Amino acid sequence: MTTRIIGTGSCLPKKVLTNTEMETIVETSDEWIKSRTGIEQRHMAIQETTTSLAVEAAKRALEDAKTQAEEIDLIIVGSVSTDRHFPSTACEVQSAIGAVNATAFDINAACSGFLFGLGIANAYFASGTFRKALIIGAEVLSKMMNWEDRSTCVLFGDGAGAAVVEKSEEGIISMTQGSDGAKGGVLSCCNRPVNNPFVTNDTALDYTSMNGQEVYKFAVRTVPEAISKVLGDAGVSPDEVKYFVLHQANIRIIEAVSKRLGQSMEKFPTNLQKCGNISAASVPILLDEVNKAGMLNKGDKIVLAGFGAGLTWGAALVTW
Ligand code: ACO
Numbered sequence: 001m002t003t004r005i006i007g008t009g010s011c012l013p014k015k016v017l018t019n020t021e022m023e024t025i026v027e028t029s030d031e032w033i034k035s036r037t038g039i040e041q042r043h044m045a046i047q048e049t050t051t052s053l054a055v056e057a058a059k060r061a062l063e064d065a066k067t068q069a070e071e072i073d074l075i076i077v078g079s080v081s082t083d084r085h086f087p088s089t090a091c092e093v094q095s096a097i098g099a100v101n102a103t104a105f106d107i108n109a110a111c112s113g114f115l116f117g118l119g120i121a122n123a124y125f126a127s128g129t130f131r132k133a134l135i136i137g138a139e140v141l142s143k144m145m146n147w148e149d150r151s152t153c154v155l156f157g158d159g160a161g162a163a164v165v166e167k168s169e170e171g172i173i174s175m176t177q178g179s180d181g182a183k184g185g186v187l188s189c190c191n192r193p194v195n196n197p198f199v200t201n202d203t204a205l206d207y208t209s210m211n212g213q214e215v216y217k218f219a220v221r222t223v224p225e226a227i228s229k230v231l232g233d234a235g236v237s238p239d240e241v242k243y244f245v246l247h248q249a250n251i252r253i254i255e256a257v258s259k260r261l262g263q264s265m266e267k268f269p270t271n272l273q274k275c276g277n278i279s280a281a282s283v284p285i286l287l288d289e290v291n292k293a294g295m296l297n298k299g300d301k302i303v304l305a306g307f308g309a310g311l312t313w314g315a316a317l318v319t320w
Contacts, residue, residue: 003122004171005318007065007164008288011056012043012275019154026150033154038251042157042276045140050083053160054138055096057284061134062097064291065164069097072164074133075104076120078113078280080189080309081139082106089138099134110187111247111308112177113137113280118165118304118316119177125167136162137280144189146207155249156208157276161284173301174233175316176226186214187309219253219307224260226315227303234317238263240301241317243290247306248272248282257305269295279308296320 018041019030033039045053054077062069077090084092090104109116117135124130138160145153165171190206223246231238238261246254248271258265271286278285283306290296298320305315 001126002168002171002173003118003125003165004168005163005165005320007061007063007067008162008284008291009057009060009062009064010159010161010285010288011053011060012159012285013045013048013053015044015046016041017044022154025147026153028150028154037155038270038272039155039276040273043159044142045158048140048158050079050081050138050140051089051092053140053158054089054093054136054162057138057160057162058093058097058134058136061162061164067132067164069099070101071132072099072102072134074121074124074130075099075102075136076117076133077106077136077138078109078117079106079138080108080110080279081141081144090136093134093136103130109280109312109314110310111249111277111279111282112306112310112312112314114161114283115304115306115314115316116177116312118172119175119314121165122172122175132164132166134162134164135284136160137282137284139279139281141208141279144208149207151212152208152210155277157278159275159278159281159285161281161288163284163287170319173236173317173319174230175314176229177314178226178312180311183214183218183311184309186211186218186311216250216253218311219249220256220260222313223253223257223305223307226313227257227261227305230303230315230317236301236317241267241303242300243295244268244303244305245283245287245290247308248275248286249277249308282306
């Protein structure tokens, strides 16, 4: 018994913020952003919210999977930028799509959110609790940026991606997840501080802060290790993998992983050029693009991998 991906969907906000327009917001240049990261533009929520993007991505995934909302018995949303502390985005999606038979909750595993969600669904399926799930990554990261900090605001974007998965004989072959909370400080954003009749707190809202070089070192070490583990556990060589669908943080990270695995960059589809880094949504949005472009055939082996704040990481080897 395992978990099969049977449909994908995604949704990006209409507004596109190009690097050239970014030059009018902070002191930066198209050349700096492109050469350091590969990013050329990103989508920004104006009318959209984390929930509205998640709902639209979910509807598109259900359509692609030819599945009715009532058939879904589990909804997991990975997000670090939910609209509300409660109710969860997953419960809001459940209501909006009419998935009346689902149990719904959010998880925070940052950019690994989709991979962690897949792992939770897989465990639920194995235990016999549920059979068909919607796994969603949804973010409006633009609201969590300090728009005067050029070292972070140029990197991120908004959007949502979703997949319908079901209990099946074929699908996920092997997967791994991990965390290193001791290094959490390299990429963080504080919630509201303690505030009650006994504590006076007028701390200003916090925004995303990052030690880019530490995140870079973590990613280029951990991602190849995680991918090698899922391949090793399954006895599958990297040459047998058609595509490596990685979290879209930075083209230099992806190039380093491709080199470390001895695999050509042609096997690493990317969309960071037009989307930037959308944390938990990056992997499912890219997977949807690869799927909708007709690049996948039944039986193809692909690797999904995410990494990010926490620190967290996850990888899965999947038969399409
Ligand atoms: N435009 C112009 N100059 C800038 C910008 C910008 N947007 N941002 C920083 N700089 C300047 C800095 O001020 C610094 O100037 P100084 O030398 O005069 O002090 C100079 O550029 C170099 O800054 P660094 O931070 O050392 O730049 P670096 O080469 O490390 O690149 C980057 C920064 C792209 C973030 C890199 O560290 C990286 O790729 N890190 C990986 C982490 C990542 O991709 N994180 C994304 C989110 S994390 C995740 O999803 C897991």
